[in-house]
Amino acid sequence: MSDMWNERMRLIRFRRKHERSRFRDELRIIPRWLVWTCITVWLIGGTLGCIGNYYSMQHGGDYFPSPDLAGQPVLACLALAGVITAGAFVLSCLLFILGYVYRDAKRRGMNPVLWTLLVLLMSGPYTFIGLIVYLLIRDPLPYTCPQCAASVSARFIFCPTCKCNLRPACSHCQREVADTDKFCPYCGADLDPAKSQSAPPAGDSAS
Numbered sequence: 001m002s003d004m005w006n007e008r009m010r011l012i013r014f015r016r017k018h019e020r021s022r023f024r025d026e027l028r029i030i031p032r033w034l035v036w037t038c039i040t041v042w043l044i045g046g047t048l049g050c051i052g053n054y055y056s057m058q059h060g061g062d063y064f065p066s067p068d069l070a071g072q073p074v075l076a077c078l079a080l081a082g083v084i085t086a087g088a089f090v091l092s093c094l095l096f097i098l099g100y101v102y103r104d105a106k107r108r109g110m111n112p113v114l115w116t117l118l119v120l121l122m123s124g125p126y127t128f129i130g131l132i133v134y135l136l137i138r139d140p141l142p143y144t145c146p147q148c149a150a151s152v153s154a155r156f157i158f159c160p161t162c163k164c165n166l167r168p169a170c171s172h173c174q175r176e177v178a179d180t181d182k183f184c185p186y187c188g189a190d191l192d193p194a195k196s197q198s199a200p201p202a203g204d205s206a207s
């Protein structure tokens with residue numbers, strides 16, 4: 001359990017360190033067909049609603065928003081279009097969030113169906129909590145191996161293509177260290193590559 005937690009925290013640290021996602025680029029992940037479907041449904045719904053409202057007004061039926069607007073079909077139509085647009089906007093936002101989570105989870109190697117369902121279930125009562133939780137704990141994107149440029153998962157320890165060590169470890173105690181650490185946080189060994197590995201003497205790079 002604690003191992004799973006540590007691995008999760010490591011992945012989160014890794015993602016925050018390596019990913020600088022821009023909102024505009026993230027929006028592109030939302031499927032195009034979903035955006036166009038929402039726009040089409042909104043336009044058709046708005047048009048049919050206004051036509052129905054106008055027809056009802058002309059033939060003495062009930063119409064939106066209230067009988068006070070009798071003889072003012074343009075105002076009634078605008079009021080109805082506004083309500084339909086607001087509803088379509090909220091519903092579209094939810095669908096876009098779900099579309100984003102599905103695609104994003106897929107490209108990160110997470111279970112897309114599971115995560116989309118989780119975000120949907122949490123979106124009802126708690127608004128955007130599901131999305132926020134997802135954004136906080138999602139896995140890092142695959143990145144390129146520093147040695148052979150193959151695409152590797154942040155969960156990998158070795159590159160499956162070239163066997164490059166993707167998680168630098170202390171040469172003394174073999175525990176994993178960050179590539180910014182100067183000393184091993186577990187045993188205190190000097191992690192300077194010039195000293196711990198068979199690199200050329202440090203004097204060569206002195207400036």
Ligand SMILES: [Zn+2]
Nearest residue numbers: 145148159162
């Ligand atoms: Zn590699």
Ligand SMILES: [Zn+2]
Nearest residue numbers: 170173184187
């Ligand atoms: Zn160590």
